[in-house]
Amino acid sequence: MSYKSKFAMTCTAALLASAASAQTITIGITQNNVGVDSYQTTYEQAFIAAAEANPDVEIVVLDAGGDVARQIAQIQDLVQQEVDAMIIWPTNGEAVIPAVREAYQAGIPVIITNSNIAEPGFEFVASFSGPDNITQGSRAAEIMCERFTDLGIQDEAQIVQITGQPGYTTAIERAEGFEQRLPEVCPNVTLVESQPGNWNREDAQRVMEAFLVQYDDIDGVYSGDDNMGVGAMNAAIAAGRVEDITFVGATNFAVGYDAMGRGEYWGSIYQSPVDDAEAALQTALDVLAGEEVPFLNYFDTPKITQENMGDYDRPVF
Structure with missing residues (x-):
């Protein structure tokens, strides 16, 4: 029996049983590391708010704290609880x-959110909901190149890169997209x-401090998110070199804006x-309802720079 057929039968039976007993749908979520940055904190708050707005949904909200073993145990616990659907923000795309x-x-249909798992696990997943991280890296490279071209240094510029958490799919893909496109x-x-x-502002600042000591000529810094990018920028400010460096990131945080x-x-x-959060919840509900959902269910992530930032609201995180 195909994966979709199996899920269709399982979900239909679950929904019929739910309707017959007037029970709500239970969706479990295990997240990567809520406390590491404001994006993940805001995601959790938005997810809970979206679920509470739906009287037919109950949720079990868990956080792996960046620990792969803990997340694996949480997934297994949600299986034992027999949740109707599961949303996973992977700590490590291979290990889970x-x-x-x-x-x-x-x-149990599984929705992967924000950062995908590795390809060998795709057959066990109903849908991925989140950003296209390779495209994000690619667009960041275009922003960097356009800026260097405007400055007239596109034939000589040197840059450094600060990536996210090693082994984490988002970090890998954003670096891959940037390095391929540049x-x-x-x-x-x-x-x-x-x-x-490591998605951490203080860690990124320390990395940038070392780069500034090692390299006299740095024209640009690409960071896997703005939290790290601002950490790198703070190091450059302290060293008196911020005006000489173009900083480009991804996932525009309020501090970056x-x-x-x-x-x-x-x-x-x-x-x-x-x-991101609302899309993940809706994707899980659509899968449970038997609707056709794209396997890669991306939402758009446009470029933002000093030149067009007025077209976008200040981020809430």
Whole structure:
């Protein structure tokens, strides 16, 4: 029996039983690391608010705290609770696959949110809901190249990269998109080094401090999100070098938006954690209702720079 057929039968039976007993649908979510940054905190708040607005939905909200083993245990616990659907924000796209398989074998549809799991696990997943992170990295490279071209340094610029959490799909894909696109649009720009900032502003600041000591000539910094990008910017401010460096990130945080307004930070990719959370919940409900849902259910994430930031509201996170 095909995956979709199995889910269709399971979900139809679950919904009929629910209707007969007037019970609500229970959706469990295990998140990556809510406390690590304001995006994930806002996502959780928006997810809870969206679920509370639907009288037919009950939720079980869990947080892995960045610990893969803890997330695997949470997935297994949700299987034991026999939730109707499960939403997973993976701590590690490879490591969670066996646990995702367990949910699939139990007949529980799994929605992966924000950061996808590795491809070998796709057969166990009903849908991915979130941003296209490779496109985000690609667009960030275009922003960087366009800025260098305007400055007339596109044939000599040197940049460094601060990536997210190692092994985390979003970090891998945003770096991949950036590194693939940059030589296509600015073939003479040199990426001299990449180091992880772990989605943490203080870690990114320390990485940038080391870069500033090691390299006398840094024209640009690409960071996997604005939280890290602002950390790198703060290091450059302390070193008196911020005016010489173009800072480009992804997932435009309020601190990045404000820094763009001050002229210290050049550009990013606009992404809403509220949209992210609401899309994940709606995707789970659509799957349970038997609707056709794209496997890669992306929402748009446009470019934002100092030049067009007035077209976008200040982020809420």
